[in-house]
Amino acid sequence: MNEKPDVWQGTLALMVLKTLETLGPLHGYGIARRIEQTSGNLLSLNYGTLYPALLKLEQEGAIASEWGVSENNRKAKFYSLTRAGKKQLAKETQNWEQTTAILARFLSPKGDLA
Amino acid sequence: MRTARAWLIRLSGLFRKQTLERELAREMESHLAMHIEDNLRAGMTQEQARREALLKLGGVVAGKEAWRDRSTIPLVEHLFQDTRFSLRQLRRNPGFTVTAVLMLALGMCASVAIFAFVDAAVFKPLPYANPQQLLGVYEKVAVCPLCNLSYPDYLDWKKLNKTLSSLDVYQRNSFLLSTASGTEPARGARVSDGFFRTLGVRPVLGRDFQSGEDLPGAPRTVLLSNAAWRNRYGANPDVLGKTVTLDGEPNVIIGVLPPDFNFAPTEPAEFWTTLHASGGCDLRRSCHSLFGVARLKDGVSLSAALSDLTQIARQLETQYPDSNRGQSAAVLPLSEVIVGNVRPLLMVLLGGAVLLLLIACVNITSLVLVRAESRRREIAVRNALGASSARLAGQFITEGLLLTAAGTALGLASAWWAMRLLTKLIPEMMFARMPYLHGLGLNGRVQLFAAAIALIAALLFAFTPALHLSFSKMRVGLSEGARGSAGNTWRRLGSKLVVLELAIAVVLLVGAGLLGKSLYRLLQVDLGFEPDRLTTLQVASPKAVYTNEKQKIALGRQIVASLSSLPGVKSAAIASLTPVSGNGNTDWIRFVGRPYNGEHNEVNERDVSAGYFTTIGTKLLRGRYFRDDEDISKQRVVVINRALAKQYFPNEDPIGKRIGDTQLTPQSLKEIIGVVDDIREGQLDAPVWPAVYYPFNQSPDNFFAVLICSSQSGAPLITTIEGALRNLNAGLVMRDGMTMTKLIRDSPAAYARRSSAWLVGAFAIAAFLLSVAGLYGVIAYSVSQRTREIGVRMALGAQRSTVYRLILKDAGRLAVLGIVCGFACSIAASRAIRGLLFGTAVWDASTLAAVALVLGAAALAASFIPARRAASVNPVEALRAE
Numbered sequence: 003m004n005e006k007p008d009v010w011q012g013t014l015a016l017m018v019l020k021t022l023e024t025l026g027p028l029h030g031y032g033i034a035r036r037i038e039q040t041s042g043n044l045l046s047l048n049y050g051t052l053y054p055a056l057l058k059l060e061q062e063g064a065i066a067s068e069w070g071v072s073e074n075n076r077k078a079k080f081y082s083l084t085r086a087g088k089k090q091l092a093k094e095t096q097n098w099e100q101t102t103a104i105l106a107r108f109l110s111p112k113g114d115l116a
Numbered sequence: 117m118r119t120a121r122a123w124l125i126r127l128s129g130l131f132r133k134q135t136l137e138r139e140l141a142r143e144m145e146s147h148l149a150m151h152i153e154d155n156l157r158a159g160m161t162q163e164q165a166r167r168e169a170l171l172k173l174g175g176v177v178a179g180k181e182a183w184r185d186r187s188t189i190p191l192v193e194h195l196f197q198d199t200r201f202s203l204r205q206l207r208r209n210p211g212f213t214v215t216a217v218l219m220l221a222l223g224m225c226a227s228v229a230i231f232a233f234v235d236a237a238v239f240k241p242l243p244y245a246n247p248q249q250l251l252g253v254y255e256k257v258a259v260c261p262l263c264n265l266s267y268p269d270y271l272d273w274k275k276l277n278k279t280l281s282s283l284d285v286y287q288r289n290s291f292l293l294s295t296a297s298g299t300e301p302a303r304g305a306r307v308s309d310g311f312f313r314t315l316g317v318r319p320v321l322g323r324d325f326q327s328g329e330d331l332p333g334a335p336r337t338v339l340l341s342n343a344a345w346r347n348r349y350g351a352n353p354d355v356l357g358k359t360v361t362l363d364g365e366p367n368v369i370i371g372v373l374p375p376d377f378n379f380a381p382t383e384p385a386e387f388w389t390t391l392h393a394s395g396g397c398d399l400r401r402s403c404h405s406l407f408g409v410a411r412l413k414d415g416v417s418l419s420a421a422l423s424d425l426t427q428i429a430r431q432l433e434t435q436y437p438d439s440n441r442g443q444s445a446a447v448l449p450l451s452e453v454i455v456g457n458v459r460p461l462l463m464v465l466l467g468g469a470v471l472l473l474l475i476a477c478v479n480i481t482s483l484v485l486v487r488a489e490s491r492r493r494e495i496a497v498r499n500a501l502g503a504s505s506a507r508l509a510g511q512f513i514t515e516g517l518l519l520t521a522a523g524t525a526l527g528l529a530s531a532w533w534a535m536r537l538l539t540k541l542i543p544e545m546m547f548a549r550m551p552y553l554h555g556l557g558l559n560g561r562v563q564l565f566a567a568a569i570a571l572i573a574a575l576l577f578a579f580t581p582a583l584h585l586s587f588s589k590m591r592v593g594l595s596e597g598a599r600g601s602a603g604n605t606w607r608r609l610g611s612k613l614v615v616l617e618l619a620i621a622v623v624l625l626v627g628a629g630l631l632g633k634s635l636y637r638l639l640q641v642d643l644g645f646e647p648d649r650l651t652t653l654q655v656a657s658p659k660a661v662y663t664n665e666k667q668k669i670a671l672g673r674q675i676v677a678s679l680s681s682l683p684g685v686k687s688a689a690i691a692s693l694t695p696v697s698g699n700g701n702t703d704w705i706r707f708v709g710r711p712y713n714g715e716h717n718e719v720n721e722r723d724v725s726a727g728y729f730t731t732i733g734t735k736l737l738r739g740r741y742f743r744d745d746e747d748i749s750k751q752r753v754v755v756i757n758r759a760l761a762k763q764y765f766p767n768e769d770p771i772g773k774r775i776g777d778t779q780l781t782p783q784s785l786k787e788i789i790g791v792v793d794d795i796r797e798g799q800l801d802a803p804v805w806p807a808v809y810y811p812f813n814q815s816p817d818n819f820f821a822v823l824i825c826s827s828q829s830g831a832p833l834i835t836t837i838e839g840a841l842r843n844l845n846a847g848l849v850m851r852d853g854m855t856m857t858k859l860i861r862d863s864p865a866a867y868a869r870r871s872s873a874w875l876v877g878a879f880a881i882a883a884f885l886l887s888v889a890g891l892y893g894v895i896a897y898s899v900s901q902r903t904r905e906i907g908v909r910m911a912l913g914a915q916r917s918t919v920y921r922l923i924l925k926d927a928g929r930l931a932v933l934g935i936v937c938g939f940a941c942s943i944a945a946s947r948a949i950r951g952l953l954f955g956t957a958v959w960d961a962s963t964l965a966a967v968a969l970v971l972g973a974a975a976l977a978a979s980f981i982p983a984r985r986a987a988s989v990n991p992v993e994a995l996r997a998e
Contacts, residue, residue: 029146029147029150030143030147031146031147031150031151032150035154048172048173048174049147049151049172049173049174050173050174050182051174051182053140053143053144053182053183054182054183054185054186057183057186058122058186061121061122061125061126061186062119062121062122063121072146072150074150074153076146076149076150076153077142077146078143078146078147078150079139079142079143079146
């Protein structure tokens with residue numbers, strides 16, 4: 003049952019965490035819209051897939067949820083970053099940057115690999 | 117850490133599923149509402165906005181499914197679902213559920229309970245250090261293969277052997293214990309000083325006997341059993357150094373034995389004293405009173421020890437021909453000494469219980485198969501609707517496990533209860549001598565045994581239907597249910613199972629029949645006396661008060677006179693031992709006027725009062741009975757039994773002939789004055805030995821049995837007798853008051869047959885009912901499946917009698933096959949119980965015939981019901997049905 007963190011799941015989680023760090027507490031719909039906008043609409047997100055990811059993050063303690071009222075006076079579940087989530091975000095951001103840097107060096111035409 | 121937290125939350129999700137579901141629905145709803153609002157604001161129509169939002173959200177159901185999988189643990193959830201569904205299914209079909217659970221519980225109860233006994237008696241090691249090195253050591257003579265040692269022989273064996281690291285002796289003993297309120301009997305043993313060291317047992321308090329402490333000159337010391345220490349001294353550690361008076365002699369308490377110590381041959385022993393060899397018996401080489409226990413030297417085999425001791429015995433034979441002629445040696449593993457007598461009985465019972473378990477399992481299998489058959493259609497439908505085979509198999513497995521769990525729980529509970537009941541049914545004195553049965557319970561080995569049975573049951577319950585259904589194609593299932601052709605697979609397999617069941621039932625019934633007949637024969641054995649109105653009691657008179665023969669004779673006369681005058685008492689008598697107490701306590705006789713070459717003519721010796729034979733109702737064949745005035749002042753006389761007369765006086769009249777001891781010393785010479793019928797002195801199944809009866813008044817003792825012939829018997833009479841004796845002398849100690857009938861019923865030979873006959877009988881009845889029910893099940897199922905076929909037959913003109921014949925022929929074939937197979941097996945199985953049979957052959961024709969008749973009749977009756985149903989089928993309805 004131990005699932006491998008596939009890239010998409012992993013990156014989606016990172017995006018969620020980053021979104022919450024930037025915008026503060028936000029509901030699922032808002033998170034989905036924000037991710038889509040930030041990606042410059044390059045990423046087409048099936049909104050339904052977001053909720054299992056949110057549930058997983060919440061179960062792991064990275065985010066917390068609370069029912070609140072949206073800007074349009076609508077009841078919605080708001081997700082916010084927890085302290086553990088902040089730590090996780092910092093760590094995963096660093097990991098991600100390192101990974102992309104390494105990959106970039108691999109993929110750059112004048113790779114200076116000895 | 118994070119994953120662990122997530123798993124915990126998912127686990128808790130199992131229990132708040134509905135809350136979670138509702139929350140998700142609300143969240144989705146608000147999500148959609150917000151999205152639609154945004155879309156409207158972007159200028160879409162209501163319908164467009166909604167459509168776009170739904171599309172964007174993706175498959176709501178798939179999303180929810182993914183979310184659900186994440187919110188709980190799917191595997192566990194399936195298990196929950198299966199369990200709930202199974203429970204519902206089982207509740208809906210209570211007949212099946214209850215039958216299956218009860219059947220398993222029955223098989224489990226019988227086999228686990230009996231196994232617990234077998235475990236305690238056979239598998240549990242003896243509570244001594246390295247018990248496999250311990251031996252029982254005996255002298256061997258022609259009439260007595262495992263006989264006691266004499267003290268001088270023991271000393272020689274101990275000194276001369278080269279194969280034993282130690283040899284010690286013990287003797288069960290009954291002490292007269294002086295207490296503040298008078299004298300009471302107390303059981304114990306006399307042992308040589310190294311007895312406990314040989315066993316490897318150390319006192320928990322105080323010290324063991326020291327070397328030399330068993331010699332006549334040593335101060336008298338005593339070890340207490342742990343029970344005696346607790347019951348008599350309140351577990352007070354200050355008992356050490358205190359004095360206890362046994363048989364009038366003060367003994368210093370030097371130690372307390374461990375709580376788990378027991379020694380079956382002397383149990384229930386409270387006081388352990390050392391030998392202090394003295395007096396007549398101990399110092400005579402011809403007087404055998406001690407049993408040996410020895411420890412082998414490392415690496416020495418049993419047979420090496422036996423040849424060593426046999427060698428020594430041969431040497432003693434030449435050295436002391438008068439006393440040791442014909443005496444050899446015998447050794448047995450100590451475990452054999454202790455449990456050798458119950459092992460065959462327990463093995464027979466275990467065999468019976470396992471057969472019952474087998475039959476229960478077969479019945480369970482067929483039940484489960486029938487059920488699987490009848491659910492074939494349901495399964496096919498569920499499969500067609502998309503349930504995976506794994507999920508369907510899981511369903512059966514869950515159901516099987518539930519049934520097994522219920523059956524096992526019930527079985528174990530009833531096994532525990534049955535163990536209690538069975539130990540209560542063992543006569544008290546016999547139980548006291550089986551200390552290994554005392555801690556009986558569901559210990560590790562028993563639990564393992566139960567777990568193995570549960571595993572087999574689980575496999576049967578769970579995998580039989582799963583396998584069965586996976587073999588047959590699901591599509592066939594759909595169509596077969598619709599058209600109702602008989603479940604052929606089941607009919608074939610079911611018939612085989614029924615034949616197996618019937619065969620097992622035959623084996624158990626034959627076994628029970630043979631054991632029952634043996635018990636009957638045993639109790640019908642010619643006793644040579646009338647037990648019906650007899651009551652017996654053991655009496656010990658204090659040696660300090662009744663010292664010389666005159667006093668002992670006077671006491672005997674007083675007792676007989678006072679008991680005879682009690683209301684309702686016809687007559688009373690005294691004997692050194694009661695009948696049926698066991699062959700032994702023998703004398704060596706020699707005939708005056710016949711050549712003698714030193715052979716040992718070993719005969720039972722009993723010392724009885726003048727009225728003994730008339731009191732117990734033994735027939736006089738020749739001559740006369742004793743007279744009461746024939747005491748030490750008169751000519752010594754003897755009455756012999758028929759066996760002695762037949763063996764030693766085949767063609768002459770024994771009356772007037774004289775016998776004596778091996779030396780024919782003048783004071784030992786006795787004149788034969790009468791011949792009586794053979795009284796069964798030994799066990800009911802033991803042969804009658806030649807016996808001599810001496811007048812009690814010519815060889816009185818402090819220990820004897822009292823026998824009373826009275827119009828009524830029972831507990832009040834025993835109390836009256838005890839009161840009358842206490843009136844004569846308050847120092848008299850009485851024990852084991854019981855009716856002769858009870859004494860015979862509880863005697864080991866009768867008990868072994870009775871318990872085995874009852875238990876195997878109970879197993880057989882259960883097996884009989886189960887197998888007949890199994891036969892009924894198969895026939896009834898086959899009839900229900902063939903309703904249409906029968907309808908067609910009848911429509912085409914078959915008579916009702918033809919239908920009867922059709923069904924009964926099927927059943928009859930199975931019954932005959934089962935009975936014949938059963939006979940073949942039972943002839944083989946009966947060989948295993950041959951040791952318990954008495955006066956009954958293994959192939960006893962009347963038992964076999966009775967079993968065949970009973971089982972055949974029951975099988976006929978069981979199949980008659982479905983046959984009747986078949987014959988009363990209305991062809992029109994049958995054809996229209998389904």
